Amino acid sequence: MxxxxxxxxxxxxMPPPIPLISGLLLGFVAIQIILGLHTPWLPPRLLAKTVARADVAKAVDRALPAVRRLEHISRTRLAVFNTPIGMRATGVILLVIALGLLAAPPFVGQIPLGFAACLVGLGLVERDGAIAGVGxxxxxxxxxxxxxxxxxxxxGIEALAGS
Structure with missing residues (x-):
């Protein structure tokens, strides 16, 4: 979750710091999934970073109806994601998504990656490989x-430097 x-x-x-912070934290969680850890751990220094509560509340309020609809249609299927190897492979995929968040274009570039991570996360929680696959x-x-x-x-930088 x-x-x-x-x-x-x-x-x-969202403004630029949010994808960066989310990407870093998601990357730490992904590495732990790859290592097979069952309980997440985040460095205290990263946990000390803050995001405006209003921004997070707005995002959650707007995204929650879609998450609820997805939970309603999910069911256990494609059990390959439920195996230790499947979980580690999913961790690698989440790490790639997290790295993509670090380089996402400002304001809209993180939306496909955020949606992807949500779907993969919901697929893991609900044991639904189909939803994880769409993610x-x-x-x-x-x-x-x-x-x-x-x-x-x-x-663009190379073109400017060459001029």
Whole structure:
């Protein structure tokens, strides 16, 4: 469920520090999933970071109806995600999504990645591999968008430096 909570603020256009903080925290959780840990641990220094309560409340209020609808249609299926190897593979995918959040275009670029992480997290909580699979597909789209953004910035800098 921590994955869902960390991803929810990214489902809406948010100012730049939110995707960065969420991406870092989600990355720590993903690494722990990869290592097979059952209880999440976050460094106290990261836990000390704050996000405006109003921003988080707004994101949760707007995203909660969609989350409730997804919970309503979910059921146990595609049990491959419930195995230790499946969980570790899902952790790798969440780590890629978290890294994508670190490079996401401001304000809207994090939305596909936030939605992807929410779906993967809900798939894990509900033991629904189909929902997790849809989340992985959204994650691929979001990572491609973030990668394109980074390539565009680097190309622009190179063009300016070459002028």
């Amino acid at each position: 921590l994955v869902v909570v960390l991803a929810l603020p990214n489902c809406l256009p 992985i597909a959204f994650g691929a789209l979001g990572v491609a968008l973030s990668f394109s953004f980074v390539v565009a910035i680097v190309s």
